Amino acid sequence: MNKILIIEDDQAIAELEKDYLELSNFEVLIETDGSAGVARALEEHFDLILLDLMLPGIDGFEICRLIREEKNTPVIMVSAKKDDIDKIRGLGLGADDYITKPFSPSELVARVKAHLARYERLTTADAHKNDILEIRSLRIDKTARRVYMDGVEKPFTTKEFDLLTFLASHPNHVYSKEELFKEIWEMESVGDIATVTVHIKKIREKIEKTTSKPQYIETIWGVGYRFKM
Numbered sequence: 094m095n096k097i098l099i100i101e102d103d104q105a106i107a108e109l110e111k112d113y114l115e116l117s118n119f120e121v122l123i124e125t126d127g128s129a130g131v132a133r134a135l136e137e138h139f140d141l142i143l144l145d146l147m148l149p150g151i152d153g154f155e156i157c158r159l160i161r162e163e164k165n166t167p168v169i170m171v172s173a174k175k176d177d178i179d180k181i182r183g184l185g186l187g188a189d190d191y192i193t194k195p196f197s198p199s200e201l202v203a204r205v206k207a208h209l210a211r212y213e214r215l216t217t218a219d220a221h222k223n224d225i226l227e228i229r230s231l232r233i234d235k236t237a238r239r240v241y242m243d244g245v246e247k248p249f250t251t252k253e254f255d256l257l258t259f260l261a262s263h264p265n266h267v268y269s270k271e272e273l274f275k276e277i278w279e280m281e282s283v284g285d286i287a288t289v290t291v292h293i294k295k296i297r298e299k300i301e302k303t304t305s306k307p308q309y310i311e312t313i314w315g316v317g318y319r320f321k322m
Contacts, residue, residue, distance in 0.1 A: 095140040095209055096120045100130030100156065101171065102148050106194075110143060113198040114205065127151035131159050138230065138243040139166055141209055143201075144188070146172035146179070154186060161187035164244050167208040171196075226261050228322065231300055231309060233258055240299070247299040252277060256289075257296050260310060260320035269317040293318060 097114055101107040102125045111121045122139075124130035127148035134142055134156070142160065146153035157168055170183045173194040180191045189208050192201065226233040232241040238254055240247045249257070256277050260268070268276075270286035278288070297304045311319045 094118060094120050096122070096138065097141050097143065097205065098130070098134055098137075098139040099123045099143045100127065100134070100148065100153070101125065101143065101145040102127075103145070106145075109198060110201060113202055117202050117206070119205070125149075127153070127156055131156045134160055134166070135163055135245075140212075141167045141169065141205055143205075144168055144170050146170060146174060146183070154182060157183065157186045157188050165212075166244060167212050169204060169208065171201075226258070228261060228264075228309070231261070233261055242300050249296075249299070253292055253296050253299075256292050257300070257310075260318065264320045264322040267313050267316050267319045273317065 097119050099107050099110055099121060101110070101123065104123075104125060107123045107125065111123060114121045122133070124133055128150035130144075130148065131151060144153045144156060148156070153170055153172070157170065160166065160168060167189045168187065169190040169192060170188045171192050171194065172179065172183075175193050183191050190204055192204065224235040226235060230243045232244075234240070235258060238249075240249050240254065240257065256273065259273070259276055270289040273289045274286055293310060294304075297307055297310060300309055301307045307321075309321060311321050313319055
């Protein structure tokens with residue numbers, strides 16, 4: 094089920110949008126404050142964002158700019174402003190569409206579906222083009238050597254990427270630190286297995302929501318590590 098975030102300070106409009114989208118089998122959440130809305134948009138995964146322009150806390154233009162710095166999530170701006178300059182500015186900041194109020198709920202739903210379908214086609218094409226590993230919220234682009242969590246790219250060093258990719262490519266297999274060192278550093282450990290521990294710690298900091306309770310790289314005490322599917 095696609096998940097949509099509505100950032101709209103007019104509760105009545107937000108609830109109307111929510112009702113129609115839920116009738117089309119979307120999961121919908123509402124934020125009525127700009128600052129809270131952008132925080133949620135950046136922290137959680139959404140398939141599409143409906144963004145009002147005039148908001149308390151921070152306006153829609155700035156929210157769109159901040160989202161585009163981090164994510165490619167489709168953004169549809171919704172506003173009572175009909176001036177072309179506002180549309181041009183919104184689209185220039187990376188919005189995918191601009192709807193002026195008042196609008197028909199059926200038009201809104203149609204546009205949401207169209208943008209979701211387009212985004213899915215683009216991401217599917219990318220996945221076919223590159224060698225991609227996707228495990229829950231984790232996406233590893235082996236071709237481009239890039240890692241994403243909840244759609245947000247995380248910076249990885251060469252060895253961090255190689256270690257994560259190796260483990261993710263061999264799920265549920267337990268590897269000792271010595272085996273991992275030999276595989277990734279292509280040499281015998283000779284007492285350097287602490288290097289593996291340090292790299293696992295850094296990887297967890299980037300992909301685990303709670304490093305003390307890892308959901309991806311599990312420690313098998315006395316043995317080594319295992320990537321959990």
